[in-house]
Amino acid sequence: MKKYNEMSRAELLDLKKQLDQEFEEIKAAGIKLDMSRGKPAAVQLDMAEGLLTAVSKSEDCFAEDGMDCRNYGGLTGIPEARKLMGDILEVDASQIILFGNASLTIMFDTISRAFTHGFLGNTPWGKLDQVKFLCPVPGYDRHFGITEYFGVEMINVPMLETGPDMDMVEKMVSSDPAIKGIWCVPKYSNPQGITYSDETVRRFAALKPAAPDFRIFWDNAYCIHHLYEEPEKQDRLLNIITACEEAGNPDMVFEFASTSKVSLAGGGISCIAASPANIEEIRKHMNYQIISHDKINQLRHARFYRNIEGVMAHMMKHAAIMRPKFEIVLDMLEKELGGLGIGSWRKPYGGYFISFDAMPGCAKAIVAKAKEAGLVMTGAGAAYPYHKDPQDSNIRIAPSLPTPEELAEAAKIFVLSVKLVSVETLLAE
Numbered sequence: 054m055k056k057y058n059e060m061s062r063a064e065l066l067d068l069k070k071q072l073d074q075e076f077e078e079i080k081a082a083g084i085k086l087d088m089s090r091g092k093p094a095a096v097q098l099d100m101a102e103g104l105l106t107a108v109s110k111s112e113d114c115f116a117e118d119g120m121d122c123r124n125y126g127g128l129t130g131i132p133e134a135r136k137l138m139g140d141i142l143e144v145d146a147s148q149i150i151l152f153g154n155a156s157l158t159i160m161f162d163t164i165s166r167a168f169t170h171g172f173l174g175n176t177p178w179g180k181l182d183q184v185k186f187l188c189p190v191p192g193y194d195r196h197f198g199i200t201e202y203f204g205v206e207m208i209n210v211p212m213l214e215t216g217p218d219m220d221m222v223e224k225m226v227s228s229d230p231a232i233k234g235i236w237c238v239p240k241y242s243n244p245q246g247i248t249y250s251d252e253t254v255r256r257f258a259a260l261k262p263a264a265p266d267f268r269i270f271w272d273n274a275y276c277i278h279h280l281y282e283e284p285e286k287q288d289r290l291l292n293i294i295t296a297c298e299e300a301g302n303p304d305m306v307f308e309f310a311s312t313s314k315v316s317l318a319g320g321g322i323s324c325i326a327a328s329p330a331n332i333e334e335i336r337k338h339m340n341y342q343i344i345s346h347d348k349i350n351q352l353r354h355a356r357f358y359r360n361i362e363g364v365m366a367h368m369m370k371h372a373a374i375m376r377p378k379f380e381i382v383l384d385m386l387e388k389e390l391g392g393l394g395i396g397s398w399r400k401p402y403g404g405y406f407i408s409f410d411a412m413p414g415c416a417k418a419i420v421a422k423a424k425e426a427g428l429v430m431t432g433a434g435a436a437y438p439y440h441k442d443p444q445d446s447n448i449r450i451a452p453s454l455p456t457p458e459e460l461a462e463a464a465k466i467f468v469l470s471v472k473l474v475s476v477e478t479l480l481a482e
C-alpha cells in the first residue's frame with residue numbers, strides 16, 4: 054500500500070469513497086463501546102474476590118502489632134500493609150504512609166498543603182505571585198487537572214524515549230524559582246508506556262532547583278504493571294528515593310502509588326513514600342485531618358496478598374488478561390495502518406494505555422468520527438495541560454475494559470476513523 058501523502062488526488066478520492074462505504078457499514082452495526090478511561094475489566098476485579106472475605110470475623114481484625122483494626126488509631130497504617138506497599142516501591146516501610154483508597158487524593162492533598170502551609174518551612178505557594186509546574190506531555194489528565202484547579206501555570210515538556218526532555222527540565226528548574234514541581238509517571242507512563250532511563254532518574258535526583266521547595270511528584274502508579282512474564286520484556290526503573298538520597302537531595306521527591314489496578318479500582322489502598330523529614334511533616338498535617346484510615350482494608354490487602362511475591366503472582370494474572378487486549382489493538386494498528394504514514398504508536402511492555410499520534414490536526418476529528426460509529430474514546434487533547442494538544446495529534450487508547458471481541462470491533466472503528474480523517478485532511482490541503 055502506498056503512503057497516503059504520496060497518493061494523487063484521484064487516488065485519494067477513490068480511497069475516500071471506499072472508506073466512506075466501509076464506515077457506513079460499521080456504523081449500521083450499532084456498536085456502543087466506552088473506551089474513554091483505563092478501567093480494569095470485571096474479570097480482573099473478580100481475581101481479587103478473596104479480598105472480600107480475607108477478614109470475615111471479629112477475631113481476624115488484629116494487625117501483627119496487636120492493633121485492633123476496627124478501632125481508631127494507627128495514623129500511618131498497619132505495619133504489614135506499610136511493608137507490602139514499601140516492598141512494591143522498594144522503600145523501607147518507615148518511609149511509607151498509607152492513605153485511603155486513592156493515590157490521587159494524596160497528590161491533591163500534597164499540592165493543597167503546599168499552597169496553605171508550604172513544605173518544610175518554605176513560603177506557602179498560596180502567598181506567591183506565581184507558581185509553575187513542568188508537565189511532561191503527553192501525560193495523565195488528572196495530574197494536570199489538579200494543578201489547573203490550584204491555578205498553577207503549566208509548562209509542557211516533551212517526552213522522549215528515555216523520559217522527559219532532561220536538558221529542558223534541568224535548564225528551567227535551575228533558572229526559574231517559580232517552578233515548584235514536575236508531574237512524572239516514571240514507569241509504563243500514562244499514556245505512552247515509557248519507562249524513564251537510569252540516566253534520566255539520576256539527572257532528576259541531581260537537579261539543582263532555583264526554588265528550595267521544588268518537588269518531583271513521582272506517581273509510580275504502574276510500577277508493577279508488566280504485560281509480559283519474560284524478564285527481558287519487563288522494564289526496570291531506578292529507585293528515585295535512593296537516588297535523591299545519594300545525590301544529597303532526599304527531600305526533593307514525593308512518590309505515590311496505590312493498589313487501584315492491583316486489587317480493586319475503587320477499594321484499594323494508597324501510599325506516599327518520602328524522606329524522613331517529609332514523612333514527619335505529612336504525619337503532623339494528617340493529625341488534623343483524620344484519626345486513621347480504613348485499617349480493615351489495609352489488613353484485607355496484607356492477608357490476601359501475604360507478601361510481595363503474592364502481589365507479583367497476582368500481577369501476572371492481570372498480565373494474562375491485559376496482554377491479549379494490547380496485542381489485538383497493536384496487531385490491528387500494524388496491519389491496517391503500518392506503512393501508510395498517517396500515524397505512529399509505541400508498543401509498551403506494561404501499563405494501561407497505547408498512545409497513538411495521528412497526522413497533525415487530525416486527533417479531534419478522529420475521536421469525533423469514532424464516536425459517530427459508537428466508540429467513545431478519551432477526548433483528544435486530554436493528555437495535555439488545559440486539554441490543549443498543540444499538534445492536535447495525540448489519542449490515548451485504553452484497551453482494558455472491553456472484552457477481546459469488543460476490542461476487535463473497536464480497533465476496526467478506530468483504524469477506519471484514522472484512515473478517513475487522514476484522507477479528508479490530505480484532500481483539504
Ligand code: PLP
Nearest residue numbers: 155156157193238243274311313
Ligand atoms: N496515577 C496514574 C498515572 C493513573 O493513570 C491513575 C489512574 O488511571 C491514577 C494515578 C489513579 O490512581 P488512584 O486510583 O490511586 O487515585
